[in-house]
Structure formats: structure tokens, C-alpha cells
Amino acid sequence: MLIGAILILTWLVLLLRYPAKALPLSMAAVCGLGLVALWVAWQDTRETSQLARLDLRLAYAPAQCPPDRTLQVTMHNGNKAPLVELRWRVAAYAPGDTVNLAENTYNAPRYRGPGELQPGAEWKDCLPLPPLRSGYRPQTLEFRAEHLQGTFAN
Structure with missing residues (x-):
């Protein structure tokens, strides 16, 4: 200074x-x-x-995913450039509410996308649920990806 x-x-x-x-x-x-x-x-x-053109959907899917990873992620790259890297945080909301019920603690899982996702390609995977506030069940919540940070190839 x-x-x-x-x-x-x-x-x-x-x-x-x-x-x-x-x-x-x-x-x-x-x-x-x-x-x-x-x-x-x-x-x-x-x-x-470019991040706004990514279609990223999260759903609680215990029937389609393993028991330790019940959050199903579907991503579609609607850009003309390949996605190189993507990170985000998962938020959980009760329908019609604006309070995030996912606890973003230090030991919460870190969410990353696929390595490289070509234009027009789709990626599906199952990821672990974030820790939720006590008293809430995941099947009653809506999950959203927030604070997206990514890089695209030129």
C-alpha cells in the first residue's frame, strides 16, 4: 500500500x-x-x-444410481467449443422455497464435470448427495447446480 x-x-x-x-x-x-x-x-x-448454454440437470435417482451416489447428473454441452473443465456446488431446495438446505461444509463433496465434453455431447453420471440439514429427505427436494466455474477450449 x-x-x-x-x-x-x-x-x-x-x-x-x-x-x-x-x-x-x-x-x-x-x-x-x-x-x-x-x-x-x-x-x-x-x-x-458459455456456462449459460450448458444444460445441467440434477435429480435424486436411487433406482438408477448406486446407494452411495444417488444424485444423477445429466449435462449437455450446447456450445460450439469443447468444455475443458467444470466445477459447481449443489444446492437443495424445498419446492417453492428459496432457502438452500444443503450444508456446504469443508467435508462436503466437491463436484466436477467430465474431463472434456465435445460440443453437442451429453454426459451422465451418479454423484454423492451433499449433506442436508437435519429433518429433510432428499426425495422431497429439488437439486440445482450453483456457482458454476468452467473453462472452454478456444
Whole structure:
């Protein structure tokens, strides 16, 4: 923090003392920072729109899955780019409620998608249920994937 304050103070002194030389340099630096900020914002919106095109459905399916992994995951990649990596958290809601009933503790399972999922491909798997708050049964809840973080190939 001290170094940042010293840099800003030095820049202001140079700008006031030598405006003919410091002003064009400052404008070039501001333009460069603006271009970097635009590129980062574009990448973020691109990633957000790609994640929105993933169709990720979760369902409690004890008949189709092993007893220790009863959460069935179905994912369809609706993008034009292959999905390289995906992570998410599972939330559980009572129908019509907005309170997350899944406990996201340190020892809760970590959810990851398939390694690489090609455009238009589908992936199915069975994963463990997250720990639920006491008094709730999984067959009465809706499960949703939240906080998606992923990367796509260029």
C-alpha cells in the first residue's frame, strides 16, 4: 500500500512538474489499462454466456444410481467449443422455497464435470448427495447446480 501511494505521488509530481512529457505518457498508460479492462470484461461475459448454454440437470435417482451416489447428473454441452473443465456446488431446495438446505461444509463433496465434453455431447453420471440439514429427505427436494466455474477450449 505504501508503494502504491509513493507511485501515485511521484506520478502527480511528474505530471505537475513536466506536463509536456508526462501527459502523453499518462494518456498512453490509461489507454493501455482501458484496453486490458475491456479484454477482461469481454472474456468474463464470454465465459458467462458459455456456462449459460450448458444444460445441467440434477435429480435424486436411487433406482438408477448406486446407494452411495444417488444424485444423477445429466449435462449437455450446447456450445460450439469443447468444455475443458467444470466445477459447481449443489444446492437443495424445498419446492417453492428459496432457502438452500444443503450444508456446504469443508467435508462436503466437491463436484466436477467430465474431463472434456465435445460440443453437442451429453454426459451422465451418479454423484454423492451433499449433506442436508437435519429433518429433510432428499426425495422431497429439488437439486440445482450453483456457482458454476468452467473453462472452454478456444
